[in-house]
Amino acid sequence: MLYQRSSALFEEAYKYIPGGVNSPVRAFKSVGGVPLFMKSAKGAYLTDEDDRNYIDYINSWGPAILGHTHPEVLEALKLQAEKGFSFGAPTELETEIAKYIVENVPNVDQIRMVSSGTEACMSAIRLARGFTGREKIIKFEGCYHGHSDSFLIQAGSGMATFGSPNSPGVTQGTAKDTLLAEYNNFEQVEDLFKANPEQIACIIVEPIAGNMGCILPENNFLQNLRKICDENGALLIFDEVMTGFRLAFGGAQEALNVKADLVTYGKVIGGGLPVGAFAGRNEIMNYLSPRGNVYQAGTLSGNPLAMRAGLKTLQLIKQDPEFYNKLAKTTETLDFEIGKILNEKGIKHRINRKGSMMSIFFDVTSASNFNEVNNSNIGLFNNLFHQVLKQGIYLPPSGYETWFISSAIGDTEIDKTLEAFRNFQY
Known part of the structure; x- marks a missing residue:
């Protein structure tokens, strides 16, 4: 066999x-x-x-x-492991990688580490709602932003694999605040804003969709999303869990020359270890607890093993x-x-x-x-x-x-x- x-x-x-x-x-x-x-x-x-x-x-x-x-990432990880796996307390290493990312990524002033892409996207949505004082979000059919309730409405990837556009366990109350549009269909986005005036907190989108296969934005789709968010006081969130540090060091924002208000990361910044992050401008990120009132927490956020592997990975990429x-x-x-x-x-x-x-x-x-x-x-x-x-x-x-x-x-x-x-x- x-x-x-x-x-x-x-x-x-x-x-x-x-x-x-x-x-x-x-x-x-x-x-x-x-x-x-x-x-x-x-x-x-x-x-x-x-x-x-x-x-x-x-x-x-x-x-x-x-x-x-990779031998250099492995060596860095071994050295870190000898110092401890997790502390549940701040480390200098967390600041080091945060500074490295902020200094090299456009339109990012602060970054909060979490433990997964799902957690990053879930937290970014909460922050967008807290910042705008609004409840509704727009997402796109086939885009997957993790398994938080708000996102399992016509999600892609694993959900598409199983032929199920929704998941049991997602309440109607949650679903009503998630507005759906077709990827690359800006007219539908316009219609949603017209039908929900001053109610939409944000648009969340994979700038290059990766969870229904690799799907590229067309006809200035992302530029138009940027414009309509500006016109309506909504935030634009780029889910760069896949594209961040993969399309370019500055991710899709750099590669496609479109600025987002919030960006979510994962994958590469952990060098293969479990990690996620969300980042944005000071005026938005300062709404986060403990500085602001939007609560988010994670016992293993900024785990030193993931931070060390991620920092070394980013440094190796940047060197070439x-x-x-x-x-x-x-x-x-x-x-x-x-x-x-x-x-x-x-x-x-x-x-x-x-x-x-x-x-x-x-x-x-x-x-x-x-x-x-x-x-x-x-x-x-x-x-x-x-x-x-x-x-x-x-x-x-x-x-x-x-x-x-x-x-x-x-x-x-x-x-x-x-x-x-x-x-x-x-």
């Missing part, structure tokens, strides 16, 4: 963990089959419990931008002025060469790419919103997933997810990936 050890481990996990996994998309329910249980990772590769190696195009859903267990150009070039090569192979096979497809994020959609010519993504051929993606997996290529186990490319991917990994696509039979 190909994945014998993983099969046995999944069967055992199913007895004690709901669905056998601690995050739904890991269950392979969208693509079918047995989820792989990993035991180690290094550079561009994952190794499963059956000792099979895979070129990794998930990279822990984004944070392993340098590849896995060509880091993002090289990463984008790798992704561009994959995009072009995979597209060429699929064209030669006569497979209708669309590849979306920005920086080091990309996705493939089958049997569509456009993928600019959740409805168009839902029209893509998920069955064909699932077929591709399993065929290349057998050849040692680990893609996201859902057609609704984004590939994340690491700097550890080189010519050898690209060649092996392209060979797997050449062998794809559909």
Whole structure:
């Protein structure tokens, strides 16, 4: 049996963990089959419990931008671990990484560390409501901002994988304050503001959507969101849990030249350890407790292990002025060469790419919103997933997810990936 050890481990996990996994998309329910249980990772590769190696195009859903267990990050983490795992008290290290981020990211004066992207987005929404004195928010179909109640209204990613646009347990009272619009459809946003005058606290958006696949903003979509927020006294929140420090050091704000009022982070700033953060201008961030009255707290916020790994990761990225150009070039090569192979096979497809994020959609010519993504051929993606997996290529186990490319991917990994696509039979 190909994945014998993983099969046995999944069967055992199913007895004690709901669905056998601690995050739904890991269950392979969208693509079918047995989820792989990993035991180690290094550079561009994952190794499963059956000792099979895979070129990794998930990279822990984004944070392993340098590849896995980068030696300098690992050494920094070891040194920090010897000093203590967690204190529940302030550390100089928290200020050090906060200062490093504030000095290098546009339009950010202060940053508050938390422990996950969900927590960051949830807290940013609360802060926006506290700052504006309003209750309603606008989000977009297919954008996922974590599993807080306010966000599980037509969420993407794992929710789309399971074919459920909402989650039981989300109350009608909560749902009524979340207003939905189609991604890239600014007219719907205008209509929502007209229908809810002086009631909308904020718009929250993935500037490059990553939870319905990689979807790019079109027709000055983000610029128009900025403008309408300014005109109506609402805040614009960029969920940069995926794009922050991945598209550019200043994230989507820098790469797309659009300023947000609040930005949420995760992934890269922990160097692979659990972390999240939200940041913004002084006038907004000063509303946070203990300085202001908007309450937010977290026992493990600013965990020293995550802060040390994250700071070292950011420093390594910053030291290389060509880091993002090289990463984008790798992704561009994959995009072009995979597209060429699929064209030669006569497979209708669309590849979306920005920086080091990309996705493939089958049997569509456009993928600019959740409805168009839902029209893509998920069955064909699932077929591709399993065929290349057998050849040692680990893609996201859902057609609704984004590939994340690491700097550890080189010519050898690209060649092996392209060979797997050449062998794809559909």
